[in-house]
Amino acid sequence: MTDNLLLDPTSENTAAQLRPRAKPVSLEGKTVALLDISKPRGDIFLNQIGSLLATQGATIRRYSKPTFTRPAPTQLLQRIADECDLVLEALAD
Amino acid sequence: MTPSHTEPAVEFEAVVKSDCPTCQLIWPALQQLIDAGCSLSIYYQDTAEFPPIGVPLKDDTSLAHSWVRDIETVPTLLRIEEGEETDRRVGWVKQEWQDISGVADLAESLPAYQPGCGSRTREPGMPARLRARYAGDSLYARSIHTPAGIDPIEYCYDQGWSDGLPLVPPTPERVMAMLEGTDRDPGEQLGDVPPDLATVNIEKVAINAVMAGCKAEYLPVVIAAVQAVLSDEFCMHGLLATTYFSGPMVIVSGSRGRLIGMNSGVNALGQGNRANATIGRALQLVIRNIGGGRPGGIDRAALGNPGKYTFCFAEAEDADWTSLREEQGFRKAASCVTVFAGDGVQGVVDQKSRDPESLCRSFAASLVVVGHAKMVMAADAFLVITPEHARVFHAAGWSKQRVLERLAELLMRPGEELISGALGMAEGIPSKYRNELLPKFREGGLNIVRAGGSAGMFSAIIAGWGASGNLGSSPVTVEIGT
Numbered sequence A: 001m002t003d004n005l006l007l008d009p010t011s012e013n014t015a016a017q018l019r020p021r022a023k024p025v026s027l028e029g030k031t032v033a034l035l036d037i038s039k040p041r042g043d044i045f046l047n048q049i050g051s052l053l054a055t056q057g058a059t060i061r062r063y064s065k066p067t068f069t070r071p072a073p074t075q076l077l078q079r080i081a082d083e084c085d086l087v088l089e090a091l092a093d
Numbered sequence B: 001m002t003p004s005h006t007e008p009a010v011e012f013e014a015v016v017k018s019d020c021p022t023c024q025l026i027w028p029a030l031q032q033l034i035d036a037g038c039s040l041s042i043y044y045q046d047t048a049e050f051p052p053i054g055v056p057l058k059d060d061t062s063l064a065h066s067w068v069r070d071i072e073t074v075p076t077l078l079r080i081e082e083g084e085e086t087d088r089r090v091g092w093v094k095q096e097w098q099d100i101s102g103v104a105d106l107a108e109s110l111p112a113y114q115p116g117c118g119s120r121t122r123e124p125g126m127p128a129r130l131r132a133r134y135a136g137d138s139l140y141a142r143s144i145h146t147p148a149g150i151d152p153i154e155y156c157y158d159q160g161w162s163d164g165l166p167l168v169p170p171t172p173e174r175v176m177a178m179l180e181g182t183d184r185d186p187g188e189q190l191g192d193v194p195p196d197l198a199t200v201n202i203e204k205v206a207i208n209a210v211m212a213g214c215k216a217e218y219l220p221v222v223i224a225a226v227q228a229v230l231s232d233e234f235c236m237h238g239l240l241a242t243t244y245f246s247g248p249m250v251i252v253s254g255s256r257g258r259l260i261g262m263n264s265g266v267n268a269l270g271q272g273n274r275a276n277a278t279i280g281r282a283l284q285l286v287i288r289n290i291g292g293g294r295p296g297g298i299d300r301a302a303l304g305n306p307g308k309y310t311f312c313f314a315e316a317e318d319a320d321w322t323s324l325r326e327e328q329g330f331r332k333a334a335s336c337v338t339v340f341a342g343d344g345v346q347g348v349v350d351q352k353s354r355d356p357e358s359l360c361r362s363f364a365a366s367l368v369v370v371g372h373a374k375m376v377m378a379a380d381a382f383l384v385i386t387p388e389h390a391r392v393f394h395a396a397g398w399s400k401q402r403v404l405e406r407l408a409e410l411l412m413r414p415g416e417e418l419i420s421g422a423l424g425m426a427e428g429i430p431s432k433y434r435n436e437l438l439p440k441f442r443e444g445g446l447n448i449v450r451a452g453g454s455a456g457m458f459s460a461i462i463a464g465w466g467a468s469g470n471l472g473s474s475p476v477t478v479e480i481g482t
Helices: A042-054 A074-083 B021-025 B027-034 B066-071 B092-103 B128-136 B154-160 B172-179 B204-212 B214-227 B236-241 B255-260 B272-289 B356-367 B389-394 B400-410
Strands: A006-007 A031-036 A058-062 A086-090 B008-015 B040-044 B076-081 B084-090 B144-145 B191-194 B200-201 B248-255 B312-316 B338-349 B381-385 B411-414 B437-439 B446-450 B460-465 B476-479
Touching: A006 B172, A031 A042, A031 A074, A042 A058, A042 B356, A058 A074, A086 B008, A086 B154, B008 B066, B021 B027, B027 B040, B066 B128, B076 B092, B076 B389, B092 B154, B128 B172, B128 B411, B144 B400, B154 B214, B172 B214, B191 B214, B200 B204, B200 B411, B204 B214, B214 B248, B214 B338, B214 B476, B236 B248, B248 B255, B248 B389, B255 B389, B272 B312, B338 B356, B338 B381, B356 B389, B356 B460, B381 B389, B389 B400, B400 B411
Parallel strands: A031 A058, A031 A086, B008 B040, B248 B312, B381 B446
Antiparallel strands: A006 B144, B008 B076, B076 B084, B191 B200, B248 B338, B338 B460, B338 B476, B381 B460, B411 B437
């Protein structure tokens, strides 16, 4: 038996290369999503961020994941993409 | 009589090996078939050391022809009509050879019957080698040629496939041999593995099982474990991503564990048993290599635990208590895997209790500290009860359910000791629970399983992830297939 031919144990997937969207020069008139992943005290952090962003002319919309342990449902991600220009996610507790 | 084989479309093939006494014995029969004008091709699997027979023998030492014909025994005589096999006889049964060949007086002087020998295609390891050689196209995975002069084990490390320990290089032959362990199609998809949500099929599980060091007969257990962790209730994504200690722990319940030699006895949670060690490891390698879940990447564990290399054991059973699989609603005759988001092992020492009440109190006192003594209804736990502790309950006639009920009573916790700031500790639950009595574990959050050697009044607590139930992970049980 020779070991020099192996079968790939990975998914064989290659990550798609996505270009990030250009950063907005101003928040004036922009809608910003604040996504709470439902970790304790994430809301405190987002409240603070929300009031700071509002002073810069942004409209704030709040969203939350059902639980921090699972990826956000696709429907939620689509809603955010549909309704907002920018998104901030509170990851930590 | 006029043999039917004189019709031009009828041919015969004989597959023999010189090492086989029966093949040597029946050589006059083959000679007679040729003399009678049969179109006969003789394939030898080892050497051409036979008496001259008047036609050239065909070299099948590569076993290519034997593999195509799926030869199990030598000699085998095949009847071919219009290019298609219409009949075959294995070994030597004179009457059958006379019938299939149409030569009524074939080999009258030979005995009526002599069994054949095993075909070389059936030698240990040979079926997988032949499948890899002649049916490699049936595999789905990409083939990788390792560079000349590079140790394949080092190459596996360099690709990032390893959990830190050496891997068995997944050659096509080894993967083919692994796939012999299941009836399932290599292309059958089992689901999407987090965090990359990459689809995994049976073949990819087999490749990772090879690397982990599994034997083919472990593969159905690995497949069941993969299926179990991919269920939504188990929440493998969050379990991988968490900063918490936990990783998937596998308990095998039922006869399958015994059949493949798993350990449920002495040192059941420790090292030294191939099945225990490699089944748990294969599961982790699937998460790593298919799902892309790597420490420091999406795996954000602050400390992790040694069980994240592998954590797998079999349940010990006796007539006194119901098995884990039965408690999960499966038949007693079934074999199942249960996966649990488990941390490390915490010992419970009690060498003095001889009655169930005392022992339950010992267990409860130790279970209180799962996660944190002030944490309630957060982490689940498995209590692994060893034989010397189990016999205390058996002798008193206590069922497993009764033990669980008593533990639930003993594990009601006073809110005033749990709230933040109580007992001089900032950690704790909100003060609104001050006057409540709260259960340590959520409904169904504490499970009992038996394992361990016959000596030692020590049981073990395997605490779970702080996010249990709908919030995070629940134990999941899946029946092991074929």
